[in-house]
Amino acid sequence: MFPDNLTFSIADTVNTWVDALVTHYGDLFRQVSDSLLWVIVSLETLLRATPWWLVLLIVGAxxxxxxxxxxxxxxxVGLLFLVGAVGLWEKLMQTLALMLxxxxxxxxxxxxxxxxxxRSTRLRAVLMPLLDIMQTLPSFVYLIPVLMLFGLGxxxxxxxTVIYAAPPLIRLTDLGIRQVDREVMEAANAFGASRWQQLFGVQLPLAMPSIMAxxxxxxxxxxSMVVIASMIGARGLGEDVLVGIQTLNVGLGLEAGLAIVILAVVIDRITQAYGRPRHEVGK
Known part of the structure; x- marks a missing residue:
């Protein structure tokens, strides 16, 4: 048994800090929550009100x-039609709104x-360990303070989802810009381009494949956070997966799970295509 005199706990300190945060900034968190909820509900309402055939036409285009x-x-288009054919169109739109x-x-x-x-080596040195923590920390751990600040829903x-999903894009944006050929940057500098002109006119366009990845x-x-989000009140396809697990309804869970896979495949194909150089598209 580990000696008691060598143990310590940060639980009380963290709880005190979160309580103080809620006490002093509760109104601000409530305003942010209400504004964000309005955006989500408005987008979800728009998607659900749009005729299914029009959504398929837009996605196909x-x-x-x-x-x-x-x-x-x-x-x-056929894969998305299949999701609607099994009666999960409304849940698909809820999930799509949340994910977008x-x-x-x-x-x-x-x-x-x-x-x-x-642009800053110092910032990168500070940021990378934080991104490592964000990606490796179990999502249920940071759900606790988020729930305390914003409640269920x-x-x-x-x-x-943002905490879990943002790190890869930060890393690949940083990597893409850093990997721009030095000779190209020297040529841009020789032509008198300012730092902003170099960034937006040279580095970002050349780093776009990495950024799109x-x-x-x-x-x-x-x-991938859809099912976990359903555990704290977010509806959608994840809710059906969760209900299927809780009630041992294998068919319901399988249908919702396949619908999530289909949505993932659709988005993956589209975003990967946009990430390729335009002269390679269609080959």
Whole structure:
């Protein structure tokens, strides 16, 4: 048995800190929660109100624009039609809304952080260990403070998803910018381009395949949080998976699980196609 005089606990300290945070900034968290909930509910309402055939047409058009392949676009549309055919269209739209909002927030946070990390070695040295922690820490651990700050529902699910999904995009944005050929940067510098012109005119366009790979990874990781998000009140396909597990309804869980896989395949094909150089698309 480990000696008692050598043990210690940080639980009380963390609890005190979280309680103080809720006491002093509770109103601010409530405002953020209400605003984010309005965005999620509005997007979900829009998706659910849009006719299913129009959603399929839009997705098919996006798929064709990304891949330039008619067959691939038809397969993507057919897979989504299959989800609707088994009666999971409403749940699919709920999951899609949750995932789109989480991915958008992740992109808005991760790409600027990746750009700053690529420009600052000190920031990168601080940021990388934090990203390691965010990726390796079990999601249930950071669900606890998020639930205390925002309660049950879609909002804590969004924040938990962002914490889990943003690190790959930060890393790949930083990596893509750092891997831009030095000779190209020297040529841009020789032509008198400012630092901002070099960043937005040279580095970001050349790093775009890496950044889009990061967006792809972030989207996939956001989708992998669907079932966990359902445990804290977020509805959607994850809810059916959870109910299937709890009630031993294998068929229900399998249908919802396959629907999540189909959504993952659709998004993966589209984001990967956008990540490839445009002259390679359609080959």
């Amino acid at each position: 996006i798929a064709w624009h990304a891949t330039r392949k008619v067959f691939t676009s038809l397969v993507i 909002v989480a991915t958008l927030i992740s992109v808005l946070i991760a790409i600027p952080l990746g750009m700053l990390a690529a 879609k909002v804590p699910a969004i924040f938990a 990061g967006v792809n990874q972030t989207t996939m990781m956001a989708l």
